[in-house]
Amino acid sequence: MHAPLEALRLFHLGCAAGSLSLFVWRGVRQWQGRPVLHRLGRRIVPDVIDTMLLLSGLSMVMVLRQYPFVETWMTIKLFLVAVYIMLGFVAFRLGKHARLRRAAWWGALLVFAGILAIVRVHLSGYF
Numbered sequence: 001m002h003a004p005l006e007a008l009r010l011f012h013l014g015c016a017a018g019s020l021s022l023f024v025w026r027g028v029r030q031w032q033g034r035p036v037l038h039r040l041g042r043r044i045v046p047d048v049i050d051t052m053l054l055l056s057g058l059s060m061v062m063v064l065r066q067y068p069f070v071e072t073w074m075t076i077k078l079f080l081v082a083v084y085i086m087l088g089f090v091a092f093r094l095g096k097h098a099r100l101r102r103a104a105w106w107g108a109l110l111v112f113a114g115i116l117a118i119v120r121v122h123l124s125g126y127f
């Protein structure tokens with residue numbers, strides 16, 4: 001495959017791994033009763049990584065011409081990404097009660113697994 005595209009895919013993959021790791025870390029800290037309070041770990045680093053994940057994804061959409069609302073897998077993936085983002089908001093910012101936050105956190109992890117599954121099915125040539 002074209003080297004710059006391969007680099008972009010690797011970068012996207014790295015951002016996905018970073019996003020998941022931070023999500024798990026912040027959740028575990030929250031359940032341990034010592035949530036991440038400093039702005040760098042709570043907002044700046046996660047926001048930068050998630051923005052890069054989105055931008056690298058959008059760049060690949062353009063390069064590979066795998067447009068959402070045209071390609072089924074991309075439509076499903078984008079929908080799941082939106083749900084992942086919303087559940088993340090509930091888990092760390094909006095949820096009023098610990099139970100709701102925890103449910104949203106587990107839900108987001110499930111949705112993340114769903115995103116990986118969709119990518120895998122797509123890459124194995126189904127759609």
Ligand code: HEM
Binds near residue numbers: 013
């Ligand atoms: C939580 C968010 C996301 C996760 C976990 C994720 C994960 C992945 C993974 C694991 C791959 C396969 C990389 C490889 O091994 O080649 C991939 C590819 C891709 N992703 Fe994402 N992604 C996310 C968000 C996005 C977004 C927001 C977009 C677009 C707006 C996007 C567009 C793409 C495209 C176009 C590919 C290339 C598929 C191909 O090679 O045919 N992704 N993503």
